[in-house]
Amino acid sequence: MKYISTRGQAPVLSFEEAMLTGLARDGGLYVPETIPQMSAPDIAALAGLSYEEAAFRVMRPFVGDSFSDDDFAEIISRAYAGFGHAARAPMVQLAPNHFLLELFHGPTLAFKDFAMQLIGQLFQVALKRRGEKVTIVGATSGDTGSAAIEAFRGLDAVDVFILFPHGRVSEVQRRQMTTPAETNVHALALDGHFDDCQARLKDMFNHFEFRDEVALAGVNSINWARVLAQVVYYFTSAVALGAPQRKVSFTVPTGNFGDIFAGYIARRMGLPIETLVVATNQNDILHRALSGQGYVTSGVTPSISPSMDIQVSSNFERALFDAYGRDGAAVGQLMGELKEQGGFRISQGALQGLQETFASGRASEEETSAMIRQIYAETGEILCPHSAVGVKVAREHLGTTPMITLATAHPAKFPDAVEAATGQRPPLPNRMADLYERPERVSRVENDLAALEELIRERRAV
Ligand SMILES: Cc1ncc(COP(=O)(O)O)c(C=O)c1O
Numbered sequence: 001m002k003y004i005s006t007r008g009q010a011p012v013l014s015f016e017e018a019m020l021t022g023l024a025r026d027g028g029l030y031v032p033e034t035i036p037q038m039s040a041p042d043i044a045a046l047a048g049l050s051y052e053e054a055a056f057r058v059m060r061p062f063v064g065d066s067f068s069d070d071d072f073a074e075i076i077s078r079a080y081a082g083f084g085h086a087a088r089a090p091m092v093q094l095a096p097n098h099f100l101l102e103l104f105h106g107p108t109l110a111f112k113d114f115a116m117q118l119i120g121q122l123f124q125v126a127l128k129r130r131g132e133k134v135t136i137v138g139a140t141s142g143d144t145g146s147a148a149i150e151a152f153r154g155l156d157a158v159d160v161f162i163l164f165p166h167g168r169v170s171e172v173q174r175r176q177m178t179t180p181a182e183t184n185v186h187a188l189a190l191d192g193h194f195d196d197c198q199a200r201l202k203d204m205f206n207h208f209e210f211r212d213e214v215a216l217a218g219v220n221s222i223n224w225a226r227v228l229a230q231v232v233y234y235f236t237s238a239v240a241l242g243a244p245q246r247k248v249s250f251t252v253p254t255g256n257f258g259d260i261f262a263g264y265i266a267r268r269m270g271l272p273i274e275t276l277v278v279a280t281n282q283n284d285i286l287h288r289a290l291s292g293q294g295y296v297t298s299g300v301t302p303s304i305s306p307s308m309d310i311q312v313s314s315n316f317e318r319a320l321f322d323a324y325g326r327d328g329a330a331v332g333q334l335m336g337e338l339k340e341q342g343g344f345r346i347s348q349g350a351l352q353g354l355q356e357t358f359a360s361g362r363a364s365e366e367e368t369s370a371m372i373r374q375i376y377a378e379t380g381e382i383l384c385p386h387s388a389v390g391v392k393v394a395r396e397h398l399g400t401t402p403m404i405t406l407a408t409a410h411p412a413k414f415p416d417a418v419e420a421a422t423g424q425r426p427p428l429p430n431r432m433a434d435l436y437e438r439p440e441r442v443s444r445v446e447n448d449l450a451a452l453e454e455l456i457r458e459r460r461a462v
């Protein structure tokens with residue numbers, strides 16, 4: 001199995017190389033050269049398996065000879081052992097044709113744990129085998145950072161630096177990043193918003209001298225392995241509702257387009273997904289783009305679903321690559337226009353291709369809050385604001401095909417927004433009950449590439 005860059009100019013890599021490389025050296029994102037297929041009998045055979053067994057079958061073809069069957073099975077088993085629900089990704093029914101896929105039972109209470117716990121294990125095995133050490137730098141709007149820190153804390157072969165937008169993550173998210181005591185973990189509060197954090201991260205990858213000096217690695221959804229791990233729960237949930245005999249649709253609260261892109265990969269593998277609905281908050285660049293208004297950035301507005309306060313949606317590049325017939329030069333040109341002019345027009349043919357798979361919708365702040373309140377009143381389920389954005393948009397797309405909305409975070413990560421909507425303050429799980437008492441360790445940093453690189457050089461121990 002080989003991986004190629006969306007810009008067509010970087011070396012072709014194996015799964016392990018692509019995982020350890022992160023951003024391609026031409027600035028693009030790695031994608032599989034071909035998408036492995038699962039036949040209807042293959043999909044049907046997932047019914048009744050444990051999450052781990054299903055994960056092995058879905059992901060195995062993408063891994064090639066980077067890991068043996070035994071190693072890969074062991075890695076998967078360790079990755080999900082710490083989840084707080086036997087099903088890992090349980091589903092509840094919200095309405096006759098509408099289901100909620102709860103992806104928040106991992107150690108940091110967000111869907112990011114599904115991928116981050118896995119790549120934590122994959123990195124450990126790969127780095128040990130190679131005798132290498134790396135410096136992981138991550139950009140987060142709140143959840144990726146805490147999941148990465150949890151997955152990599154205390155590991156000898158890794159230093160982890162997480163850039164988060166100062167004052168724009170919830171207190172729980174911040175404390176999850178700033179309270180771990182392990183010295184290989186560094187939380188950096190950047191003066192700016194998430195797009196600034198992600199832009200500086202990509203700048204570091206594109207600054208080869210720095211990248212090579214510190215052995216830079218990335219665990220954002222830049223990293224293909226992150227996307228791959230998220231493909232699994234599309235299969236397990238669809239099969240639970242009758243796939244492959246029965247089609248399903250998904251609505252995905254979306255920011256960086258990684259989670260929904262995993263659904264797109266599941267569909268390309270053969271899973272009968274009718275529609276993938278992109279649900280955005282008021283930072284709605286993806287909804288505007290998919291509605292034919294061009295992909296035009298307009299500044300980030302803080303919202304009650306802060307993890308989705310994103311305007312430069314990294315993985316949309318992967319979708320564009322396919323929509324433009326896998327033409328790396330065309331993608332490179334669009335990304336150049338994005339950088340220089342703040343946006344680009346999507347060609348009619350590419351837009352049509354995207355619209356065959358993706359629908360979209362947005363939720364305002366008031367609509368998000370009202371949806372948390374309404375679902376609590378109707379079902380007793382307390383949604384986090386991101387999941388509420390999803391449910392609101394999903395309800396506008398309900399039809400005869402069962403709809404699965406992804407619940408991407410636990411409501412206790414956003415207690416203020418939830419309490420304002422429902423009057424209920426969701427408690428943290430017992431294992432995190434002292435989070436507010438733990439001492440914090442964080443550095444405030446400027447949005448300045450040279451200063452960030454200097455800080456990382458000084459602090460890294462590996
Ligand atoms: C809770 C939550 N929901 C939704 C999203 C959006 O996911 P993606 O960036 O993969 O589109 C994020 C951030 O990634 C998140 O943390």
Ligand SMILES: N[C@@H](CCOP(=O)(O)O)C(=O)O
Pocket residue numbers: 139140141142143144145219220221222255256258307308314
């Ligand atoms: N919402 C994310 C943003 C980063 O997304 P990623 O999937 O590319 O890591 C977050 O919580 O940090």
